[in-house]
């Protein structure tokens with residue numbers, strides 16, 4: 001059809017057909033549901049049991065080698081069961097468990113998506129990040145920023161497990177995926193072990209360094225001993241109404257999140273404590289470091305214990321309960337909050353006080 005066709009002969013139906021053939025789409029034909037009053041997502045709140053996941057990982061360890069003769073990484077992704085097959089954990093975040101067996105090396109590579117790792121079990125292993133061997137002990141947080149080389153080495157006697165959280169879905173949705181394998185297989189160390197911790201870990205006194213503008217923390221390892229000591233130091237303070245004793249891992253120079261796309265936090269729920277409910281547009285992946293409890297999500301109780309992983313999509317009401325009378329609970333979490341804040345999309349609401357409800 002040409003533009004010179006007689007206007008009175010052109011029906012609306014014929015018009016639709018014609019413009020669609022010209023790579024144009026009438027907005028008025030879009031489903032009404034596209035404009036929702038509030039966020040609507042197929043992603044659901046979900047909890048994965050550590051006992052079951054650990055067992056599956058050991059089975060994968062027996063079946064699948066890592067390194068030259070096997071897979072580059074032995075990883076099970078936490079796939080959100082509410083989302084389309086192949087979708088990750090929350091819309092912008094992909095969480096996973098990784099296992100490296102004694103004596104194994106996972107070769108170095110780098111990619112545009114950034115990753116954080118939170119060590120669950122194992123010792124005497126390290127991740128070499130841009131030439132810096134970062135010690136991996138339980139509770140440590142290790143960063144592999146966008147485009148940083150990283151390979152893993154387990155020199156210990158037992159398996160090492162950790163939680164991976166990456167911004168792969170976000171990067172992929174923008175079609176910005178870059179990937180490269182290291183020419184040497186495993187990158188050789190070029191710096192002292194935990195060199196960035198020695199240089200930037202003091203917190204209140206920092207070298208006069210000129211840092212790249214990309215916003216990644218230059219501190220690559222946040223040791224568990226420091227996190228636990230800070231939680232302990234603040235354990236008797238009032239805390240946050242929605243998260244109790246809540247600490248954010250920060251970029252030492254900016255005080256902002258450790259990466260442009262992910263905020264990492266650690267929180268302590270005291271014995272018998274129940275937080276108030278709130279909701280925010282940021283989605284969150286939780287890992288239970290210690291204790292047991294319940295997170296009530298939009299009225300549904302998800303109970304958890306040490307090692308479990310929870311996914312909360314954005315804009316769901318949630319509150320945490322540690323019903324144990326004599327044991328504390330500790331949760332590590334990763335959220336996409338920095339992305340939403342950067343885009344002006346971050347919102348947060350609180351509900352009336354639910355304590356004692």
Ligand SMILES: [Fe+2]
Nearest residue numbers: 109111115150
């Ligand atoms: Fe990687």
Ligand SMILES: [Fe+2]
Nearest residue numbers: 242278280318
């Ligand atoms: Fe929250």
